[in-house]
Amino acid sequence: MYRYDEFDQEFVDQRIAQFSDQVRRRLKGELNEDQFKPLRLMNGVYLQLHAYMLRVCVPYGTLNSRQMRKLAHIARTYDRGYGHFTTRQNIQFNWPKLSDVPAILKELAEVEMHAIQTSGNCIRNTTADHLAGAADDEIADPRPYAEIIRQWSSLHPEFTFLPRKFKFAITGAPHDRAAIQVHDIGMQIVRSEAGDLGFKVYVGGGQGRTPLVAKLVRDFLPEEDLIAYSEAILRVYNRYGRRDNKYKARIKILVHETGIDELRGDIEAEFEKIRHGVLQLPADEVRRIETYFALPPLDPAATSARFDAKSAGNPAFAAWAERNVHPHKVTGHASVTISLKPIGGVPGDASAEQMEAVADIAETFSFDELRVSHEQNLILPHVRLDDLDKVHDALVAADLAEGNAGLITDIIACPGLDYCALANARSIPIAQEISERFGNAERQRAIGDLKIKISGCINACGHHHVGHIGILGVEKKGEELYQLTLGGSADETTSIGAIIGRGFAGDRIVDAVETVVETYLKLRANDNETFLAAYRRVGDAPFKEALYGTA
Amino acid sequence: MKTICKLVTANRLADGEVVWLGAHGAWVETIDGALVLEDAAAVEAAEAAAARAVAANEVVDVGTIDVTRQGSGVVPVRLRERIRAAGPTFRTDLGKQAQASRASNAA
Ligand code: SF4
Numbered sequence: 099m100y101r102y103d104e105f106d107q108e109f110v111d112q113r114i115a116q117f118s119d120q121v122r123r124r125l126k127g128e129l130n131e132d133q134f135k136p137l138r139l140m141n142g143v144y145l146q147l148h149a150y151m152l153r154v155c156v157p158y159g160t161l162n163s164r165q166m167r168k169l170a171h172i173a174r175t176y177d178r179g180y181g182h183f184t185t186r187q188n189i190q191f192n193w194p195k196l197s198d199v200p201a202i203l204k205e206l207a208e209v210e211m212h213a214i215q216t217s218g219n220c221i222r223n224t225t226a227d228h229l230a231g232a233a234d235d236e237i238a239d240p241r242p243y244a245e246i247i248r249q250w251s252s253l254h255p256e257f258t259f260l261p262r263k264f265k266f267a268i269t270g271a272p273h274d275r276a277a278i279q280v281h282d283i284g285m286q287i288v289r290s291e292a293g294d295l296g297f298k299v300y301v302g303g304g305q306g307r308t309p310l311v312a313k314l315v316r317d318f319l320p321e322e323d324l325i326a327y328s329e330a331i332l333r334v335y336n337r338y339g340r341r342d343n344k345y346k347a348r349i350k351i352l353v354h355e356t357g358i359d360e361l362r363g364d365i366e367a368e369f370e371k372i373r374h375g376v377l378q379l380p381a382d383e384v385r386r387i388e389t390y391f392a393l394p395p396l397d398p399a400a401t402s403a404r405f406d407a408k409s410a411g412n413p414a415f416a417a418w419a420e421r422n423v424h425p426h427k428v429t430g431h432a433s434v435t436i437s438l439k440p441i442g443g444v445p446g447d448a449s450a451e452q453m454e455a456v457a458d459i460a461e462t463f464s465f466d467e468l469r470v471s472h473e474q475n476l477i478l479p480h481v482r483l484d485d486l487d488k489v490h491d492a493l494v495a496a497d498l499a500e501g502n503a504g505l506i507t508d509i510i511a512c513p514g515l516d517y518c519a520l521a522n523a524r525s526i527p528i529a530q531e532i533s534e535r536f537g538n539a540e541r542q543r544a545i546g547d548l549k550i551k552i553s554g555c556i557n558a559c560g561h562h563h564v565g566h567i568g569i570l571g572v573e574k575k576g577e578e579l580y581q582l583t584l585g586g587s588a589d590e591t592t593s594i595g596a597i598i599g600r601g602f603a604g605d606r607i608v609d610a611v612e613t614v615v616e617t618y619l620k621l622r623a624n625d626n627e628t629f630l631a632a633y634r635r636v637g638d639a640p641f642k643e644a645l646y647g648t649a
Numbered sequence: 650m651k652t653i654c655k656l657v658t659a660n661r662l663a664d665g666e667v668v669w670l671g672a673h674g675a676w677v678e679t680i681d682g683a684l685v686l687e688d689a690a691a692v693e694a695a696e697a698a699a700a701r702a703v704a705a706n707e708v709v710d711v712g713t714i715d716v717t718r719q720g721s722g723v724v725p726v727r728l729r730e731r732i733r734a735a736g737p738t739f740r741t742d743l744g745k746q747a748q749a750s751r752a753s754n755a756a
Binding site (some may be wrong): 124125126127130131145146147148149150178193194195196197444515516517521524526527530576578 | 660662663664665666667703704705706709710726727728729732733736737738739740743744
């Protein structure tokens with residue numbers, strides 16, 4: 099895993115000193131809120147409904163046990179004993195005191211963590227496939243490139259005041275688990291016919307008020323040009339992106355208003371000017387950074403005899419493994435999803451005790467490595483198959499053994515009106531009710547792969563636009579109302595869900611979801627046809643009819 | 650229809666705690682202690698007091714909200730403000746409602 103060099107540590111330490119002083123001056127009244135607000139946002143501090151909120155960056159979703167223990171310690175010492183993992187692979191604390199934030203940041207820096215660039219109109223944390231470095235379908239680990247992007251974009255003087263925030267996502271596998279096509283820039287690692295590593299580059303995707311799927315801007319970008327090309331895109335955006343209207347300021351609007359062909363021309367022209375300059379990546383530097391992400395010493399001769407025996411003898415274990423265990427590139431190993439979606443629970447929340455349990459499990463069974471997924475779960479990337487039953491036992495003891503990865507109860511939900519100052523409606527209670535309704539293990543398995551995603555306002559932090567079933571909370575005449583969208587997807591076949599019809603009141607929306615699911619079960623071609631495939635085959639009509647009648 | 654009254658609310662600067670303007674310009678931590686504003690003059694005076702508190706760096710994010718009287722207390726009209734007054738709806742161990750239930754358990 100990446101370790102800070104002296105520049106990183108100095109930068110973080112300086113920033114803490116600077117922000118601590120700003121907090122002190124704010125509390126003494128030497129800075130007013132107008133002066134202070136942009137400063138606190140640059141350091142990840144929001145003011146929400148009940149309290150301040152601190153968003154801590156988990157670079158590309160990778161962390162180790164020591165860092166997870168520190169997060170647990172912060173939750174317990176400065177917060178209310180829990181944290182919330184987000185769709186940006188970060189963690190949020192919901193109750194810190196502003197006066198405690200300097201101390202929290204100091205504690206985070208001890209384990210090479212920070213909250214810089216988790217807010218504001220800058221380049222945010224690059225998100226990556228949560229199975230990076232482990233997945234069997236991977237061409238190369240995307241995290242070294244995410245780290246290179248982090249180094250280039252941290253405090254980049256030209257890109258600190260962009261028209262709007264800017265998000266990168268990167269995947270190293272053809273099966274996209276990182277939702278790259280709904281990011282400002284999405285990168286997919288590919289190999290050229292000659293066998294060279296490079297990227298397919300997508301630009302202008304995003305959710306929010308105007309959901310748009312990214313356009314392919316380049317088929318193959320050589321590895322050495324990763325930063326030069328990114329800089330070219332950012333420069334074109336910085337020059338032409340709209341600053342007159344917040345809602346039209348993201349690069350997606352520029353891409354879709356200008357047209358990808360014209361914009362590609364601008365980007366390529368800018369790229370030509372800088373590609374052979376200082377931004378060209380030296381191959382040996384890339385290889386050096388890769389060593390930080392090297393596979394741990396896995397034993398390729400590891401067997402699975404114990405795993406097979408345990409699976410045969412323990413149906414609960416076998417059922418969990420069937421959903422939450424993923425193929426690994428080294429035989430005899432697997433990656434494990436630790437579900438943060440207990441039936442009826444709060445998606446993405448983990449208590450301090452659970453974080454510590456997970457840290458212990460990772461230390462013992464996964465070479466000290468953990469990941470946060472954008473689906474708000476945790477991942478043990480490198481586990482021996484023959485250790486899985488022990489991992490499962492430990493997860494059961496920590497109340498973390500829900501075997502529902504990718505099923506209907508594995509719901510993404512944003513904090514919504516229970517916490518968020520921007521919200522129109524609650525998200526979490528809807529997620530809980532859906533989870534209860536479909537919580538029966540057999541029922542969820544019969545339904546199969548189905549992603550429900552819920553946002554409490556059009557900002558779409560809950561990714562509702564790309565949910566197979568998406569739910570958007572709005573406020574109408576002072577009441578919560580929920581809009582249903584169907585057919586969204588965030589993988590390599592990305593699509594934006596379509597609104598099916600008029601919205602549903604809070605006490606009707608879960609029934610509506612059930613109607614959609616029951617309709618799907620009746621019309622699917624066979625048990626293996628997923629909800630998304632069935633929807634794409636038959637379209638809206640049967641669902642509309644079931645929900646609203648034929649009138 | 651119930652008469653709508655108003656309250657002035659904010660978050661305390663140092664810790665973010667939700668507070669309401671009470672009597673004599675004090676900021677209180679529970680909605681029951683808030684000064685209920687029944688006419689325009691009262692609202693104006695309260696907003697002026699709140700503006701002074703902002704200038705004095707006691708509170709941030711001031712807002713004037715609608716409430717209705719219910720029994721001896723008041724209830725905000727908007728769900729958002731009801732949630733601010735109580736805490737997350739799915740976890741009664743958090744926010745003001747937790748303190749309220751702790752207090753009643755102790756009593
Ligand atoms: S989608 Fe809206 S309600 Fe949900 S977290 Fe984002 S801003 Fe808040």
